[in-house]
Amino acid sequence: MDSLPKGIKGIIGPSILSADLSKLTDESRRLLDAGADYLHLDVMDGHFVPNLTIGHPVIKCLRKNIPKVYFDAHMMVAKPEQWIEEMAGAGVNQYTFHIESTTKESMPEIIRKIKEADMKVGLGIKPKTDISVVEEYINDIDVVLIMTVEPGFGGQKFMGDMMEKIRWLRKTYPQLLHIEVDGGVSTKTIDDCAQAGANMIVSGSALIDSKQPDKDIEQMRNLIDENLKSKKLHLQITNNEHCSH
Numbered sequence: 648m649d650s651l652p653k654g655i656k657g658i659i660g661p662s663i664l665s666a667d668l669s670k671l672t673d674e675s676r677r678l679l680d681a682g683a684d685y686l687h688l689d690v691m692d693g694h695f696v697p698n699l700t701i702g703h704p705v706i707k708c709l710r711k712n713i714p715k716v717y718f719d720a721h722m723m724v725a726k727p728e729q730w731i732e733e734m735a736g737a738g739v740n741q742y743t744f745h746i747e748s749t750t751k752e753s754m755p756e757i758i759r760k761i762k763e764a765d766m767k768v769g770l771g772i773k774p775k776t777d778i779s780v781v782e783e784y785i786n787d788i789d790v791v792l793i794m795t796v797e798p799g800f801g802g803q804k805f806m807g808d809m810m811e812k813i814r815w816l817r818k819t820y821p822q823l824l825h826i827e828v829d830g831g832v833s834t835k836t837i838d839d840c841a842q843a844g845a846n847m848i849v850s851g852s853a854l855i856d857s858k859q860p861d862k863d864i865e866q867m868r869n870l871i872d873e874n875l876k877s878k879k880l881h882l883q884i885t886n887n888e889h890c891s892h
C-alpha cells in the first residue's frame with residue numbers, strides 16, 4: 648500500500664519501536680512480507696515523551712530500501728512544525744503529530760505545511776485528552792490517532808476505556824476519516840478496536856514478537872473489515888477532499 652485507501656477499510660501498520668532497530672530494513676520487510684499494509688514509525692525526541700528513537704536520516708535510509716510502502720511517522724516531538732520538510736524529504740507519507748505538542752494558534756499553519764509537503768495529516772490524541780478537541784480540525788485532517796497507551800514506550804497495557812473516543816468519533820463522523828489506534832493492540836485487544844469502529848491498526852510488540860505474524864495480521868484485518876461492513880462503513884470516504892490533496 649503506497650497511499651491511504653479511498654474507503655474506510657482495515658489496514659494494519661506494525662510499529663517498529665520494539666523491533667531490532669539495528670536490522671530495521673529486515674524487520675520491516677519481514678512484517679510487510681507477512682502481509683502488513685503500512686509501517687508506523689515512532690519518532691521520539693526525549694522532550695514530548697521521555698524516550699529517544701529515530702529521526703528523518705534513518706527514515707530516509709529505510710525509504711531507499713523500501714521504496715513503495717506507506718510510511719506513517721508518529722511524531723512524538725515537542726516542535727512538530729520543525730520536522731515537516733525533513734520528514735517529507737525522507738519519504739514519509741503521513742505526518743501524525745500530537746495536538747498536545749502545539750497551540751491552537753499554530754494548528755492551521757502546521758496542517759497547511761503538512762499538506763503543502765504532500766503528506767496526509769494525522770492528529771494524535773493522548774489518553775488524558777478529550778476527543779472533543781479534534782472537532783474544529785475534523786474537516787482538515789485525514790486520520791485521528793487514538794493512543795491506547797501513554798506515548799513513549801512499546802509493550803504497555805492496552806487502555807480499553809479509550810474505545811469510547813473511537814465510538815463517539817465513528818458515530819459522529821461515520822465516513823469522514825480514518826481512525827487509527829495505537830498502543831497495546833494485539834489479537835487479544837483487536838475485537839474492542841474493531842467493534843468501536845477503528846480501521847487503521849498499529850501493533851508493535853505483539854506483531855514483532857509473534858511466531859505467526861501473517862496469521863495475526865490477517866485475523867486483525869478480517870475482524871476490522873467484518874465490523875466495518877456490519878456498520879455499512881466500509882464505503883467511500885464521504886469528504887472527497889481527503890482523497891484529493
Ligand SMILES: O=C(CO)[C@@H](O)[C@H](O)COP(=O)(O)O
Nearest residue numbers: 664798799801802831851852
Ligand atoms: O507510539 C507508540 C508508543 O508511544 C506506539 O506506536 C507503540 O510503539 C506501539 O507498540 P505496542 O504498544 O503495540 O507494543
Ligand SMILES: [Co+2]
Nearest residue numbers: 662689721829
Ligand atoms: Co506510535
